[in-house]
Amino acid sequence: MTLVKTKIGRRAFIRNTGLAGGGLVLGFNWLASCKMTPEQVNSMPKEWFELNGFLKIGDNGLVTIMSPNPEIGQNVKTAMPMIVAEELDVAWKDVIVEQAPLNTDIFTRQLAGGSQSIRQGWEGLRMAGATARQMLKEAAAQAWEVPVGEITTSEGVLTHNASGKSAGYGEIASAAAGIEVPEEVELKEQKEFKIIGTDRMNVDGTKIVTGKPLYGLDIQREGMLIAMIVHPPAFGMKLKDMDAESVKSMPGIKDVFPIVVYPEDAEKQWSDGGAIAELAVVVGNSTWECMQAKKALQVQWEEDSKPESTAYHDEALTELLNTAPKEAARKDGDVEAAFKTAAKIVESTYSAPFLAHNTMEPMNFFAHVTSEKAELLGPIQTPEFLEMTLVSVLGMPKEQIDIHMTRMGGGFGRRLYGTFAVEAAVISQKMGAPIKLVYTREDDMTQGTYRPSYKVRYKAGLDENGNLIAWHVRGAGTNDDLIFENRFPAGAVDNYLAEKHSLQTNVTTGAWRAPRSNFIAGAEQAFMDEVAEAAGKDPIEFRLELFDRAISNPVGNPEQNDYDPERYAGVLKLVKEKSNWTNGTSGKSRGVSAYYCHNSYVAQVLDLTMNGDAPNVDKVWCAVDCGIVINPLSAKNQIEGGIVDGIGHATYSAMSFKDGVPEQSNFDSYRLIRNMEAPKEIETFFVDNGIDPTGLGEPSLPPISGALANAMYKATGRRFYKQPFISDKPPLVG
Template identity: 50%
Template sequence: MQTLSNASRRNFLKVAAAAGGGLFLGFNWFEANAATAVDAATTDLSLAGNVPGAVPGVGFNSYLSINPQGIITIMSPNPEVGQGIKTAFPIVVAEELDVDWKNVIVEQAPLDTKKFERQVAGGSGSIPHSWTRLRKAGATARQMLMEAAAKRWNVPVTECTTGTGFVRHTASNRQLSYGELATEAAQLPVPADVKLKDRKDFKLIGQSVKNVDNAGIITGKPLFGLDFYREGMLFAMLQRPAFGYTLKSFNEAAIKAMPGIVDVLTFDNNVAIVGKSTWQVRKAKEALKIDWTKTDATESTDDHNRIFGELLKSDKATVRRKDGDVDTAFKGAAKVVTAEYQCPFLPHNPMEPMNFFAHVRPDGAELVGPTQTPELARNEAAKLLGLSPDKVTVQLTRMGGGFGRRLKADYAIEAVQVSKRVNAPVKVIWTREDDMTGGSYRPAVRYRFEAALDAQGNMIGYKLRGASINAGSSTREDNFPAGAVDNLLIDSIDHKSAITTGPWRAPITNFLAFAEQSFLDEVAQAAGKDPVQFRLDLLDKAKTKPAGAVKYDIDRMKAVINMAVEKSGWGTKKGADGRPVSQGFSVYFSHRSYVAQVGEVVMQKDKPVVQKVVAVADCGIVINQSGSRQQVTGCIVDGIGHAMYGNMTFKDGIPEQSNFSNYRMIRLNEIPDVEVHFVDNGFDPTGLGEPSLPPAGAAVANAIFKATGKRVRNQPFIEDAALKSVL
């Protein structure tokens, strides 16, 4: 390790003579990072990260190995989609192992359902599921290392301590490195029970740690699916039908005759072009002339607006929750507030379009690529090929975004189908247009809310109906304010469409939260109450006199509200000109976490501009301050951007937006300052990759109302009739 350390010091500052006689100063910005393996495809617990000169290590468990040189390799089994899990998982293991982070190498583990559980990136569930497992993995190895040292020194293990990769015996002033103990420690019986660290003793968890892939990303290392290359592989692109269309015919002979084209296939209404290079395949795809047959299943956005109206009036909705006597409450109300909120279809638009590599052989198949659900890809491939799942391997690459789109395995199975048909290794690549027009989308929804107030402005009745297109259930019946209103009715009704939909970052709640939290502001205004206090009063009611089940933690929700009020200067903040800042509030519970946000809007040239968002999150113990703050910030930017600008429309089943030239995304100059705070309560970690997105839209919408007096009820905001005059 001394050699590596010296090399690192030399890399930190390099001084060299430039050709002109001056000095060239070079800095290594990645010194604080754990190292990363060069070639993820060779991942194996017996390897020490492919470090030059390193010898194979010994595996203590599925998560880590240590070699005699003291190099510690920690496996990160879950897919890395940009949420920082490839850094966070090893941090937890390294903390309990009590090792210096600089001596850790992180490798992406392949799919292995025997060694690992839940190798999935979705639902913000990776850390909650693996928190204790990861800690035990590190603590178990640490205990075995101490036992090996105690045995060598012939002292009680209780007299041994650890720190920065060494076992120490203070009484005799002796110490041994983990590398010196690794071989004999790994041969000891695995302890059934190990003691985990007290939180007060954490040295790594809760600090800011740079992402382990930073250096590779910035220097262009091949980390992503699109980077993957195998000598001799072919490339394929597919033309998929619009929604509600079937393939009739196409100019097959002309396409096959084009340069570099190896084959042209049809399956599942798709036309697949296979060739020797991406460019040749792309040019052939552009030359396709396809005759499609239109079916009765095609729909347009105008049809959806009509369908929403019918669904909201329908008597066939499914009741999700009913408390008290709703009809009586509304009949006796002093005031009734009614509003409808609507959200459109949205594409996922990850920076890296869908792609996957497959090599199907008679005895098995190899899959490599970016997937949030590698086990699903393996199982679907095995089913298609008639193989046992253990005959299909899946190697994970880093993903350039996913946001739920890569929970599906359709693009991986396309690669499997093409590889099988052409009997060669194949990489399927989607273009940006394919990615945006080929599905799957966030479902479109319209919500109708009704609230009944008594003479004192108390909400005594609440009704919510979700009318959706391909969402299934578009409501969350146990979310706040459920449990805080004596008389409550929540139901939903869904329309089945040929337009394919799927999970979109923070499924359902990504648009439900905007509607719910905006409507609560409307009710608070009608009641003549401060919107924050209105929510706090409802939470007090849920705690002292709950109406039915309360499935959220009232105290944790109140804690994020109160901190957000404090940190944002709610109701008292003034701008540089001395005028009050227009603030909007929102709070939401999803994916086991609580997030409150205050949006700040200022008027510039008579137009509302989102200036700042103050966010307070309760996600339990924060593992990596750096990664966690980036997650909250990213969620808020994503939430605001899509609420204000995102819109996917259809004409006769054909998407009307196909690239960023006609699909509006938030721009750099429109991103507000985001101030992030965490509640430090010591609870086990909960989700963070999604919970900060749902409340973002409402925080901004409520601030816009404060600034303009215009209530926005439709996404995207820029197309809402109430705001067109001021945006």
């Protein structure tokens, strides 16, 4: 046990007495349609006692733990409560998990993004559990008139050995709720963990496999109408006029109108990226009827800014690569001088297209806005920022706005930009009725906050012994400058120059799973492979030499580098061993890659055989250093998903534009990886180092396109510079 001050998350411990002892609190009422089984009803406590904002204990020992952060498939809804339960010292089978609504008085950073939920929630979640446990111990000590220090806990039971007294948490919960929040609490040592580090099934698993309503799109309410929008057909266009009357009489249609979602004086947040100020709206009784009216609706659009095409973006990005920016992002030594003395120079350019997020559940949101209050419910990664925008757009104080998060059918960054929720609120306000805004797949895909398109050029110089003496990287992206100048190999090369450009475009872009890293990692690691080959060295040994340099004699101020070369080298060595790198697999072509992002380290080895032009990935070995792993079962799932996602998008996916019009609008034109194209096997190995947990949802994605490109080179003798590696149209299925 470690004694720590309860300085973090103090706000969470200001108890909401309104809830304490308030009896059974069911979830938000639409969830009431998920009937509990008789066993569940019988086992429900008669009374709940709230010990802090994160948890309440029932009189029968059941514990409800709130999961504060939005759930997008990264499985924080299981992992975050596991951390609370660990420090509370309760049996996991006695835990019920509920999704917390947005509550900035209790919780901090209720956001799904940057793989930070566990890392940034870690201390607060532990405190929440440990504080409640301490309060239970204090209450038991008072009841039994024994020193609190002599009381122990285990799996929801308090025990005083000397007197032989013992009680379940449920028996003491009422008294514990009246105990002062302790000034300091004991936290467990890693070796004492019973829940953290063990495999626990997804808490929503049963509901998912039985088709229970969980997602925003599943929301049903009495009197609820369906709303759909028509957005401009091209980037650079805006609404001019519409013929609402001709579709108003269509079956099931309630109203058709233009609407200003964002007035000119609206105070927008970063989460309003991609906002469209004015839209055409169809409101009706059912989704299908709205779809028909939407198709029939005639809307006139006018040019707002110059429409752009992919060919233009490509040319403009190439021009930027040929132009030195005024200032370097980072400069160590003198690359130009070093290139003059280099025995060998390698130079390559890599590119990648725009990508859509394509969450399987299209954008949607439920809103019921009246003059008294605004109730919002749906899939959103940034509820706190949504609330700020709604204050401005609805002209309503924060206290009158309630935001609840549903489980989300994928996020990948798309639902950081909650403009659809703002649209739902504004439409509900105008209609004076509860509405559910539904995007069609086409709406969703053609109104993206896309992953930017990128280009990057690398130039490396080697001396006569194959040592890397100079590294020059210049990158450019649409609305994004791509380069992390202080990441590897910065600090490992004497002469280093990083330069970056951003090309302003009117195609709206935003964060897409592992922003920037999702492209730059694969490009860098593919280039590293070329350089290692030119140096006549094994690709892993070549990288390890560079890490040795960064460890023993770093270039520049090592504090400036945002990676730890020992942990980086650690995952490479681990994957080297596990994949039996030195011997390889007979008949397979093999590539390696490693990257650091979201505070975690990942190294991968990939084996493939080629099936014509297409890679057939036989196996991926993946070594991960993300500190303590909360739930290995689902952590491996995240790693596997990131690998499949990374291979899929690098190999098959692209978004392109012609005069501002998206050329892909559904899965018959936008290709996503399918079952047959996914690796046959993925094996994940975690480094067990006891370091506080770091990111997991994103880090396995970025490097895999490098390992894939390197293995494809081994198989074909060709380097793959341009994503997607295969530009065929999707095969039609069904």
